[in-house]
Amino acid sequence: MTSISPLTACLALIALWGAIGLAGLLRPASLRFAGRALFLLGALCGLSLAGVAVWSLGMPTERLVLPLGLPDLPFHVRRDALTSVFLFLLGMASTGISIFAAGYFRKGTGASPGLLCLQYHLFLASMGFVLLADDAYGFMVAWETMALSSYFLVTTQHRVAEIRRAGFLYLLIAHLGAMAILLCFGVLQGGSWQFTFDAMRSAQLQPAWATIAFLLALFGFGAKAGLVPLHVWLPEAHPAAPSPVSALMSGVMLKMAVYGALRVTFDLLGEPVWWWGLVPLGIGLFTAFYGVVFAAVQTDMKRLLAYSSIENIGVAFVGVGLAVVFFGTGLKVLGALALVAALYHCLNHALMKSLLFLGTGAVLHATGERNLGKLGGLIHRMPWVAWLTLIGALAIAGLPPLNGFVSEWLLLQAFLFADDIPHSFINMLIPMSAALVVLSAALAGYVMVKFFGIIFLGTPREASLSQARDCGKLERLGLLWLACGCVALGLLPAQVIAHLNLVAEELLGTSLPSSTSSWWLLAPLPERQASYGPLVLLMAVAGVVALTFLCVRLFYHRRERRGPAWDCGFVRLDARMQDTAEGFGQPIRHIFQPFFRIERELPTPFDRAPRYRVTVSDRIWRALYEPIGSAVQWLADVCAFLQQGRIAIYLLYSFVTLIVLLAVML
Amino acid sequence: MNFSELATQVLEILAALAAAPLFLGWVNQCRAWLQNRSAPSLWLPYRSIRKLFYKDAVLAQNASALFRIAPYIVFGAMTVAAAIIPSMGTRMALSPVADAIALVGLFATARMFIALAAMDIGTAFGSLGARREMMVGFLAEPALLIIIFLASLLSATTALPAISEYLATQPLALHPSLAFTAVAFTMVLLAENARIPIDNPATHLELTMIHEALLLEYSARHLALMEWAAALKLFNYACIGFALFVPWGVATGNGPLQILVSIPVLALKLALAGAGLALIETLSAKLRVFRAPEFLATAFLFAVLGLLVHLLLGA
Numbered sequence: 001m002t003s004i005s006p007l008t009a010c011l012a013l014i015a016l017w018g019a020i021g022l023a024g025l026l027r028p029a030s031l032r033f034a035g036r037a038l039f040l041l042g043a044l045c046g047l048s049l050a051g052v053a054v055w056s057l058g059m060p061t062e063r064l065v066l067p068l069g070l071p072d073l074p075f076h077v078r079r080d081a082l083t084s085v086f087l088f089l090l091g092m093a094s095t096g097i098s099i100f101a102a103g104y105f106r107k108g109t110g111a112s113p114g115l116l117c118l119q120y121h122l123f124l125a126s127m128g129f130v131l132l133a134d135d136a137y138g139f140m141v142a143w144e145t146m147a148l149s150s151y152f153l154v155t156t157q158h159r160v161a162e163i164r165r166a167g168f169l170y171l172l173i174a175h176l177g178a179m180a181i182l183l184c185f186g187v188l189q190g191g192s193w194q195f196t197f198d199a200m201r202s203a204q205l206q207p208a209w210a211t212i213a214f215l216l217a218l219f220g221f222g223a224k225a226g227l228v229p230l231h232v233w234l235p236e237a238h239p240a241a242p243s244p245v246s247a248l249m250s251g252v253m254l255k256m257a258v259y260g261a262l263r264v265t266f267d268l269l270g271e272p273v274w275w276w277g278l279v280p281l282g283i284g285l286f287t288a289f290y291g292v293v294f295a296a297v298q299t300d301m302k303r304l305l306a307y308s309s310i311e312n313i314g315v316a317f318v319g320v321g322l323a324v325v326f327f328g329t330g331l332k333v334l335g336a337l338a339l340v341a342a343l344y345h346c347l348n349h350a351l352m353k354s355l356l357f358l359g360t361g362a363v364l365h366a367t368g369e370r371n372l373g374k375l376g377g378l379i380h381r382m383p384w385v386a387w388l389t390l391i392g393a394l395a396i397a398g399l400p401p402l403n404g405f406v407s408e409w410l411l412l413q414a415f416l417f418a419d420d421i422p423h424s425f426i427n428m429l430i431p432m433s434a435a436l437v438v439l440s441a442a443l444a445g446y447v448m449v450k451f452f453g454i455i456f457l458g459t460p461r462e463a464s465l466s467q468a469r470d471c472g473k474l475e476r477l478g479l480l481w482l483a484c485g486c487v488a489l490g491l492l493p494a495q496v497i498a499h500l501n502l503v504a505e506e507l508l509g510t511s512l513p514s515s516t517s518s519w520w521l522l523a524p525l526p527e528r529q530a531s532y533g534p535l536v537l538l539m540a541v542a543g544v545v546a547l548t549f550l551c552v553r554l555f556y557h558r559r560e561r562r563g564p565a566w567d568c569g570f571v572r573l574d575a576r577m578q579d580t581a582e583g584f585g586q587p588i589r590h591i592f593q594p595f596f597r598i599e600r601e602l603p604t605p606f607d608r609a610p611r612y613r614v615t616v617s618d619r620i621w622r623a624l625y626e627p628i629g630s631a632v633q634w635l636a637d638v639c640a641f642l643q644q645g646r647i648a649i650y651l652l653y654s655f656v657t658l659i660v661l662l663a664v665m666l
Numbered sequence: 667m668n669f670s671e672l673a674t675q676v677l678e679i680l681a682a683l684a685a686a687p688l689f690l691g692w693v694n695q696c697r698a699w700l701q702n703r704s705a706p707s708l709w710l711p712y713r714s715i716r717k718l719f720y721k722d723a724v725l726a727q728n729a730s731a732l733f734r735i736a737p738y739i740v741f742g743a744m745t746v747a748a749a750i751i752p753s754m755g756t757r758m759a760l761s762p763v764a765d766a767i768a769l770v771g772l773f774a775t776a777r778m779f780i781a782l783a784a785m786d787i788g789t790a791f792g793s794l795g796a797r798r799e800m801m802v803g804f805l806a807e808p809a810l811l812i813i814i815f816l817a818s819l820l821s822a823t824t825a826l827p828a829i830s831e832y833l834a835t836q837p838l839a840l841h842p843s844l845a846f847t848a849v850a851f852t853m854v855l856l857a858e859n860a861r862i863p864i865d866n867p868a869t870h871l872e873l874t875m876i877h878e879a880l881l882l883e884y885s886a887r888h889l890a891l892m893e894w895a896a897a898l899k900l901f902n903y904a905c906i907g908f909a910l911f912v913p914w915g916v917a918t919g920n921g922p923l924q925i926l927v928s929i930p931v932l933a934l935k936l937a938l939a940g941a942g943l944a945l946i947e948t949l950s951a952k953l954r955v956f957r958a959p960e961f962l963a964t965a966f967l968f969a970v971l972g973l974l975v976h977l978l979l980g981a
Contacts, residue, residue: 376788377728394778398774399778405768412811413767427977434815435808435811435812435966438811439808445777449782453796459788521763523762528822528824529825530825532768533763533764540763548742552891560886565788566883566885567789578788578789578793591801591959
């Protein structure tokens, strides 16, 4: 028996995803068939993909030419360490999401279950193929399939005009990005007209062209990732999509953009120039800060999470930019550290953001409400969702010992020990950037207190919330899977980094020095004495908690009474006295006022039915997109003058064209 | 890990747990003297904690499990934080487990749990307190980390014991950069520990309180743990300050004699710091809540100035 190579196994699993999708069409109207059978099969497929990815990580690079595609243009596929890491991410996240989705989709959500199943699995398969593709054609086909299938998933409830608009915006920006990526490949082939990635690796580009290719790639992948100012589609498309799809888009699809940026920068372009890194570093910092500030003032729970995704993508790009700067200036070990931090952050975010989006999905199903101002107190009604979501919220707030903290810690280590860059200006800039990263992380804590506190804690703000029921078994399992992933990535960082190191080895030719210390201790730069042992930290805190609990029980008593809330003796307490989402965001609106465009509608003292309304919107929309929109409109109006609608005029055009052509030819 | 490291570790935790309420009592006593009041007993914080443990706990009807476990988690986080900070000796068993960044993370965990617990009952004051606490938190955290960054840049490590050891064993040279950050650190300490000018620990005036608003619904053993944790937090911050700015006298070896010497040194430092804290609190007035960002932005600016001084002058 010949052994199966990991590459063929991955291809087979991706093909299986495609087949599962097609199988959905066999019985398009049957929810049971699609949900109970196909989505669970898809989850199994994702789990195997994650397994294969881990198994293949240490193996040498493999290539294959597939007999598919256009004549004379077969698809090339290749699997290396970078691919494996992202395949693992795809597999891990999609397992949890698919299990959840198996129990999630209900009747009457627009598209039929079979069609949904097709789009969903095509989406998964195309993301897998994006990672494996080794030529521009294959990559673009997969990339576009990913964009289109996700577009159809976003517009599942296509009867709502708002959702159609969100979908259109998404499609538009996705295609702007795709065009930039296509142009980037055009530059990268360097006159050889060979569009395989191998040809691009060996092409010798002039520095100016290489820079152009890098910037095009940054624009293209940045549009998909949601870097400011190309982020506008995220807060529209994520809330519009069904929750498992939001989870998949936010958790996984955004990471494909990070993958693309890494692939082009470190692999296809060869040796990146150090100052390139300043561009993603600067944009990433701004994006992180911008995203989290906006997340803090949102009132729709899924929009809040979408802005939080913008923040996290910003942080990942900060890591990428830092890696380029360090690598370009010869600080290879620090470059490896920054790269590992960025990869770790991608993995973390895939799990925790999927978890949170699925949590909002469960809340949405139980209550029918996305508006934070109409939720509250759900920890009593939906304990499973609440406690599992709490893990995700704590993780994304970057608290030890969960996973969000690990990548933040690694990134800060990379920032901190950058004391010998040969450019003194950059040397000074780097601690300032670290401060901005810290500020974003601290604000993320604020956002998560708002998110979790308003949805799950307090008293219900609407009477109908007392009818809410906890989610079903499959949904719980999906949430549990992702929560366990968050905990595992948080507690075993040394093991994860040992694997991510292989990517640094492959892309940068350097890896972090292998630490000789214990398995439970993370010490990426041993000579710096900077170490972190989450498992022991957790055990220490848990030990103290348990000991305190026992002591209190042993030496005192366990008497307790229940009574009405104290609230300084105020007796007529009601649910409307709690902070609303607007109220909770008020300090942020106050402090970061210049960021927002705020419209207020204030009641006068004489109003019979007083109305208070405040809308906070994005300045970028008005500053950038509306002028572009009106310019296009103006151009179209000018051209419309040509269309007079009379046959004689059109005949005249043809006649004049003929005359001109004759004059030119002769 | 050897026996003496373990012993130092246990000693430090116990000392922190025991001395934290005393430190708080000392600050209160100094404050009373400065304000020409007759001072409460030094042991008052212990008595009130003991009293609270004996009382029956009253929980609001809709309190969830989160509300009940939060005091234990906050107390646990503060105790473990005390274990990481080198207050007496720098050779401790737990020091490789968490560096200064993880320490800040631990504080953030405690803060998040306090804020969530305050929102759990659904009272107006609870969410108001949570919102303000998180606001002060996200403003203070970057300043605190910049301060730690500077110390890390000086000593090329982020482990707090190693930083302290490096600074303590240097020839007695005053780093100008550290002078700036010391000011910043004092401001962060005031804000993070709910002291004047950000918050008034003695007030229950509804509209101005932050820390007290968070604890409003707690009673008996839960309140005792929260109060004890707050005292521990103040103690911890004071010890971070000593580790960064006045590390002299801390035991840098394993000898029992060194540890013994470090105990009175620590007591002296705490006594002076407590008096200084009382003096600052007496001399300043409480700021409006929306002046807090300006206060903390100033702290941040001082920290950044320290960093720039270090980078430009190498000092």
